[in-house]
Amino acid sequence: MGLDIYAGTLTRYYAHNWKSAVQQWAEENGYAFQKITPDGAEVDDEEEMSPAEVQEIVENWRDQILAAITAPGHKPYTPWTEDNEKPYYTDKPDWDAFGAMLLVAACHSYEEPVPDKVEKDWDFMEHPIIARLSEDKERIWSLFRGATLWIPISDAFLFQAPLPTENVAAIGTMGGLKNELKRLNALAWQADENTILSWLDTEGYPVDGSIDLDGQYSKADIPEHTQYSTESLAKFAFSMFWQAIQFAEKHQVPVLLDY
16 A cells, blocks of 8 residues: 555544545546555445544543643643635655655664665565654654644644544654654755655656557566665655644644545
């Protein structure tokens, strides 16, 4: 399964009223798109609830979460607006680039050299230095603790709670994720905003193939890559996370990982 990053209302997300970067590209270029399961089977259309039903469930979940994390005697957190119409941001770092970003963060946290390359489809959570930071009780990063959702709260903390789907997950906050991204940039690159935004176009995965005029995918004369530049993938993923958090702050919406 691939990895997408999404910033938008949870109503749109759970109502499937959004399109991944791959879906958008396919439609813009006249190609059909079909989701595939890990075993290669096509995903059947599911019987879905109406957007109004989804919104009601999400709003109830939101209110319960905000009540649960509000400290006694403190002013309750302001609920963010949920609907099926607010704009959203999405892009696709995929797992290799996400892992490269974590590897760069871990190496710089412990002042270790960053490996030049990472293997395609590598199991990054098994890398010793990433595992070390994941278990470090003095350095708490939501990105290393399995967070898949960050809610639009400026305070920084991390907690375990059920999602609207009732699956228990690690949930972070927008303030916490923003702090982590700033920390990573300060440790590794000290890049300004324009440079960070440019990485989406200048860094990333090398081309493994091309699409002919008849729409057929071809690997002719283009070797398949089995290794990637660690720094290039890390910057590519970082740029997407940076843009997602900017979008989330502007529109006061959650950020989540879709896979």
